[in-house]
Amino acid sequence: MLLSKLRQALICLLAGKVTLSYPAKPRPPEEGFRGYPEVDVNKCIGCGACAAVCPARLIKIEDVDQTTRRMTRLLERCVFCGRCAEVCPEDAITMSKQFELTSDQARQDLTHVCEVFMATCKRCGRCYEPATPLDRIMEPGFRHDQIDRGGDRCPYPELRAPDSESPSTDEHDEHDEHLDEPVSAQVAQVVEAK
Amino acid sequence: MLKKLCKKAFFKSLWIYHTNTGACNGCDIELIDVLTPYYDAERFGMKLVGSPRHADVLVCCGPVTRQVVPALKRLYEAVPDPKLVIAVGSCASGGGIWYDSYNIVGGVDVVLPVDYYIPGCPPRPEAILHGVAMALGLVEKQVEAEGLRQLPDRPETVPMDVPEHRGRK
Ligand code: SF4
Ligand code: SF4
Ligand code: SF4
Numbered sequence: 001m002l003l004s005k006l007r008q009a010l011i012c013l014l015a016g017k018v019t020l021s022y023p024a025k026p027r028p029p030e031e032g033f034r035g036y037p038e039v040d041v042n043k044c045i046g047c048g049a050c051a052a053v054c055p056a057r058l059i060k061i062e063d064v065d066q067t068t069r070r071m072t073r074l075l076e077r078c079v080f081c082g083r084c085a086e087v088c089p090e091d092a093i094t095m096s097k098q099f100e101l102t103s104d105q106a107r108q109d110l111t112h113v114c115e116v117f118m119a120t121c122k123r124c125g126r127c128y129e130p131a132t133p134l135d136r137i138m139e140p141g142f143r144h145d146q147i148d149r150g151g152d153r154c155p156y157p158e159l160r161a162p163d164s165e166s167p168s169t170d171e172h173d174e175h176d177e178h179l180d181e182p183v184s185a186q187v188a189q190v191v192e193a194k
Numbered sequence: 195m196l197k198k199l200c201k202k203a204f205f206k207s208l209w210i211y212h213t214n215t216g217a218c219n220g221c222d223i224e225l226i227d228v229l230t231p232y233y234d235a236e237r238f239g240m241k242l243v244g245s246p247r248h249a250d251v252l253v254c255c256g257p258v259t260r261q262v263v264p265a266l267k268r269l270y271e272a273v274p275d276p277k278l279v280i281a282v283g284s285c286a287s288g289g290g291i292w293y294d295s296y297n298i299v300g301g302v303d304v305v306l307p308v309d310y311y312i313p314g315c316p317p318r319p320e321a322i323l324h325g326v327a328m329a330l331g332l333v334e335k336q337v338e339a340e341g342l343r344q345l346p347d348r349p350e351t352v353p354m355d356v357p358e359h360r361g362r363k
Binding site: 018019020022023027029033036055056057074075076077078079080081098099100101102103104106107109110 | 231232233234237284287288289290291293294301303309310311312313314315317318320321323324325327328332333335336337
């Protein structure tokens with residue numbers, strides 16, 4: 001009995017001090033730790049891949065007007081899985097090492113809103129998506145600095161600006177005929193033609 | 195004002211009552227981790243108590259399931275005033291990945307007023323320590339609401355893409 005107590009005391013003395021002095025001294029996490037997902041809005045193209053794979057479905061995407069896509073992240077729900085950073089084609093999301101996320105009003109402090117400028121089709125004025133997955137990969141991005149490159153790749157070539165097409169006079173006349181009609185009527189015509 | 199009063203009221207030991215409101219056990223294990231000698235939350239005077247009537251802090255882990263709502267309310271009433279509620283884990287903070295599940299009502303804040311949220315799945319033991327140290331007023335909050343609305347660096351006026359061909363030639 002006494003001997004075992006003595007042995008315990010010896011073990012405790014040999015071990016020394018093991019307790020971390022954490023809040024007093026910083027303790028950075030290990031390599032590979034996934035903390036707060038940081039978003040670089042200048043790289044984001046608004047493709048929505050992160051929203052599609054997020055298991056917590058916390059990335060809400062809404063088009064607030066024709067050229068602005070707003071992404072709201074409710075990061076209070078985030079499980080720090082890193083899937084959004086993995087799929088992001090532009091590497092706009094990085095999993096930082098920030099883990100001290102305690103807050104007394106999580107909804108306000110951990111909601112991240114960013115707005116992305118989207119290029120639109122020159123003719124119909126909508127944000128568009130390339131037709132096939134291959135096109136989607138080839139697409140450099142819908143960013144505003146690439147507006148000149150991206151503007152002509154609308155999936156409805158019939159609706160493109162006439163001057164951006166190969167100059168064929170017959171087509172020009174045909175297009176000009178429809179110009180007074182509303183866009184929806186034009187779309188209907190295109191669908192019928194197909 | 196109320197916050198300052200709260201800080202005054204909790205400057206001594208916090209005795210915690212741990213409740214699992216539907217967690218997967220990940221957060222519970224991390225919480226037990228915090229009480230081990232390595233992390234040692236007991237040096238702040240924290241102590242795990244066996245009855246809510248002895249506790250100052252209700253620590254909730256996990257999303258609130260439908261089944262647990264009445265029990266959780268009773269538990270909250272059983273804790274003597276003044277009391278704190280700490281939500282540990284993403285599930286408790288906002289529902290986590292189960293927020294829209296058929297048997298989940300949401301995070302703890304749907305049922306009880308939560309004072310501190312510690313997101314993470316599960317949060318690191320250090321993150322939980324940071325949370326309780328914040329409840330004791332030892333450390334400052336690290337996340338601020340300043341990044342709430344982020345716009346890319348672009349010119350003030352957006353070059354509007356007016357189709358020139360719209361007007362007659
Ligand atoms: S880390 Fe996971 S849960 Fe968090 S935003 Fe990214 S995909 Fe969603
Ligand atoms: S570019 Fe990255 S951050 Fe932006 S929407 Fe796509 S996946 Fe999400
Ligand atoms: S936050 Fe993660 S670890 Fe904690 S209860 Fe929810 S799923 Fe489990």
